[in-house]
Amino acid sequence: MQVSLKPHPSSPPGPIESLEVMLEPEGSQLWLRFTVDGRTESVVWPRPAEGRADDLWRTTCFEAFVLADDGYVEFNLSPSGRWASYRFDAPRRGMRHAEVTPTPPKLNAGADRTALETLLTLPPGAARLGLSAVIEATDGTISYWALAHPSDKPDFHHPDSFVLELP
Template identity: 50%
Template structure:
């Protein structure tokens, strides 16, 4: 695999639009499942794409995993603490693989509470890529420790400000 590119934008006060693109020899990658849809745990064990979101200055965060048409979402009260299933569902998941690239586009449901002001969000974007031999590579905006740890506070390397009022 050569590289991964991600486009991200806020959808209103509470959602995100994400587009992950993987470039390289796709014949060497175990692709995500584009046939079976729905909430599925353990997606990180194979090829999947992840977004971690927390309000600026906050300890709690949201983890969203997407693998083809399967997805999962969890809320944490702090660093790897207090994990519960989050009531977040994607509004849209589309994907395709062809001619040396794989693309998956996601529009999330509510990531934030609509009754709270929309702060800057700290974002961690990552991917787990499994090759056809079972090898795993970990991709992220930041790897703050020797081992991949997408939950690490320093992995939230992107600041996404709230939308400007229209």
């Protein structure tokens, strides 16, 4: 399946023309490929690194939110290769490191298209999915992309952002 993310109405114009996500469930896992089209040379791409890290969303980062039993899991996927996963009991409450982890994200860059690919292990009871991205431009502006923007400010944790049903 392929879906399109859209920028939040309050996001400034930036170098990105479109952001598509291919997704495919594979048993208890979910394969994701985020593809960014536009002036990708004008996007801040974090330097290569490895392992779990916090605050990845402060610059260009791709995210998946999975509604599951007793809360949800947030996956942060940096183009650097770093990642994070957090478990929440309710929107922005009870945050802790999640036991489920993604495969390290891999970046594939081209002249006007860049893609990030990963495989997530879904938490028990995974039911709904929200997809989003933070895109930082080299001029310092930040745009917020998601499947749905249910509030007047960018809020990827909003329950109405989890719009895709998982099989």
